[in-house]
Amino acid sequence: MATPLAPARPAVAGGTPREREVIAAFSEVTTEAITATRLEDLLALVGQKLCDLLGVSRCSVYLRQDDGRFRGGAGWCGEAGNISAAVQAQEAGIPGDAFSREVIRSAAPVLISDVPNDPRPHRRTMEHWGVRAMLGVPLVFDGEVIGLVFVDNVAQEHTYTDDDVSLAELFGRLAALFIRQALQASRLAAQAEELDRQKRTLEYLADVHARLTGAVLEGADIRAVVGLLSDLAGAPVALLDEDLAVLTWTAPAPLRSGPPVLGDRARERPVLRAALAELSAARPSTVLEPSSALGLGRRHVVCRLIVEGRPSGYLTVVEAGRALGDLDTKLAERGATVLALQVLSERRQIEAEGQARDDFLSDLLHSHRDVAHLARRGVPFGIDLTEPHVLVRIAVDGGEGHLHASVARRLVVADLAARLGTDEAPATTLPGAVVVLVRLGDGAGVSHPDEVRAHIAAVADAVLPRVHVRGGVVSAVCREPEDFPRAHRELREVEELARSFGWSRRVVTLDELGLFRVVVASGRVREAVRFADELVRPVREHDGADGALLATWRAFLAAEARVQRAAADLGVHENTVRYRLGRIREITGKDPASLDTLLAARAAFQILELAGWFRDAG
Structure with a gap:
């Protein structure tokens, strides 16, 4: 049965001996409140001192959380010492715990002398701890219960007097003051720590951004940027295309076991596709946890690359050797931004170089510049006009239902380069045609116009599914800048004549036309x-x-x-x-x-x- 409680008496300077004991006990609590680095240690000391005053052997302290729930904060036992870990796994005032709720509602001590036969305590908890008699003391600050302290003797009966209850209430009010101050100090310390952490994070990310942008300004290419990200993250980093295939990757030496490839089965998993589909400029990254549903054995931080408002692949940081955290996500997002800019820059550079090369070829074919100037302009593009070359004019269908001429040009020069085992040849697009400049001689893969014709015929067959090639003409050998305009005029005349005759995908050389060139x-x-x-x-x-x-x-x-x-x-x-x-x-x-x-x-x-x-x- 609950024991009637006497009203609390305030502690005064000339109070009773037991009240002076309370004041003495708090001299130690005050020292701990000033010097303690952990709130848990202060709570355990408060509970221990209350046990000493009441002559019992165990206590548990609960604190009110922001959501109004009372979570275990610390505990002490005369036999076991610090039992805070066990107390922190518990919560007071849960359904079935009318005892704690009564303490909270009344904001006054509540005593249960016969716990096994009283319906108010949470039955399973009391049985687990072997409680026989228990006193619940509220920690009241400014009229609000900010915590609870429960004291008992381990598996033993104990009689609490009215004086004990009044003393416990006085102790609770004093303890609430110290605990409230400690809570505020703890929150301020946590805020200061968080501010310091955020400051360090911002400084780190600023350093990351400076190093990445500095590397790009110094000429680092995409692969070098990926390598720098890997060094900063201390983990494998990969750049993936839209189909999740690896474009480039790197990893710290101890972790370089192989590229972090997503298997074909993993790529097709709906769960993985759905997770990646949610990425956008507003939500640039996600963390993919290891799971059989995703087909992943390790955690991946994946960032979306957005170039000119369009998806352009992914950057992924792969967990290896250590757990990935929020900082890795921020690092990946910064890296993805820099890589997106680098991709855009390289695209612009390629387009600019392509345009400049197209302009050079146009001038070469139409003789818009003096010879010496043309020779100098060809050097940056790897074109030495003193070496023998041939021009190839490939007639292609354009317009609706056909690929754009620029796309046809890329397909043609890429296929020709693969066949010759060389870099892609300079080429330009003209209405209805692609004109390619092919070098002859050592290292060029071909040495005679007939060899060029054979390769161009093979290229025409290879690209036919995507490009409708009507035919092609290979010029005579050009050895001087003045030869190219004349050769181009001849190619154009033969190609126009062939079109009027309905030429069917034949590739010829001007040399083999013989006297027909005179006729033309x-x-x-x-x-x-x-x-x-x-x-x-x-x-x-x-x-x-x-x-x-x-x-x-x-x-x-x-x-x-x-x-x-x-x-x-x-x-x-x-x-x-x-x-x-x-x-x-x-x-x-x-x-x-x-x-x-x-x-x-x-x-x-x-x-x-x-x-x-x-x-x-x-």
Whole structure:
């Protein structure tokens, strides 16, 4: 049963001996309140002194939190010593704990002499601690209960007198004063510590920003910036593209076991995709915890790179060797910002260099500058005009439904560079065409226009799924700056003529066109086509279904009038070739082996091939 409590009596200078004991006890509490570095130690001392005054062996102290709940703060026991850890795991005033609620509501001591038979205490807690009789004392400051102190004898009965209760109430009011001051000091210390931590964080991040921007200003590229971030974080750092593939990465030497690759299965997990989809300029980072749902074995700090308002990949810091914290997230966000600016800068630089190179090629092709100036301008682009080069003009379809010419150019030069094993060749885009400047000689991968033609034909086939290539022309070798404008005019004339004939993806060299180049230069193309048709048509009309006569005539021309070689190319006997050439002589009235007929026939077949005559016949 609860024991009636006498009103508290204030402590005065000439009070009772027990009141003077309270004052003496608080001399030690005062010293602790001034010198203690931890609030927990002060609370444990307050509880211990109250136990000494009341002649009991155990106490527990609870403090009111900002949310109104009373959480365990400290505890002491005569047999076990400091029991604060066990008390801090508990809470007073929870459902089923009417005892604590009564102390809080009344703001006065409450005594329960027979705990096992009283319904107010929390049953399981009392049984756990073996409580027989307990006194609950409120810590009251300025009319508000800021804490609770509970005292008892471990597993023993104890009788509390009215004087004990009054003494405990007096002690509680004095203790509340010290504890309130200690709480304020603790909060101020925590605020000061937080301010100091924030100051150190800001100083650290300012230093990080200065080091990152300084490195960029000194010329560091993206890979170097990623390396610097890894050194600052002391952890692996990777730059990923939009598909989460690693673009570049680095890690401190002891942690460099391999790139932090996200497997294909992890990339496709909806949970991971959903987490990354939430990233934006307003929420630039997230922490991905290790989980089977995400497919991650380690914690990742992931930051979104935003370049010109568009997503442009991710920066990730991977946990290794130590736990990642808030500072790592801020470091990653600063790094992502600098990297985004670096990506934008490199893009602008590439675009500027590309534009400058396009301007140089345009001037070279159209002879807008003097020779010496052009030669000097080519040096920064790795173009030595004293070395042999050829121009390649590749006709491509543009307009609706087709890739932009600049995209076609990138595909063409990238594929050609891969085939030649060299850097990408200078190129420019013109309406309906891509013009590429290809160097010949050692280290260039090609040494003759015919080799260039073969590679360009392969490039045209490779890019065909994305670029509709109509055909290509390779110029003669250019050895002086003055050669390029003339070569470009010839390429343009041949390409325009081929387009009018419906050229079908053939790639030729100007050298192989032979006399046809003269025809093109004369401007009498229609007459040339009519001449070629008149020369060849009689043979075509008398030829069999297999076209053997025309095939033999063309093979004979390609073999430079050698019967034996033509027979080998056709896979027939030499006499068969001689017989067919005799038939051609009978039909046309011209000797296929004579010089005049050889020259005329060669030009005729070139004209008709370009016009698609043989393609239509087939």
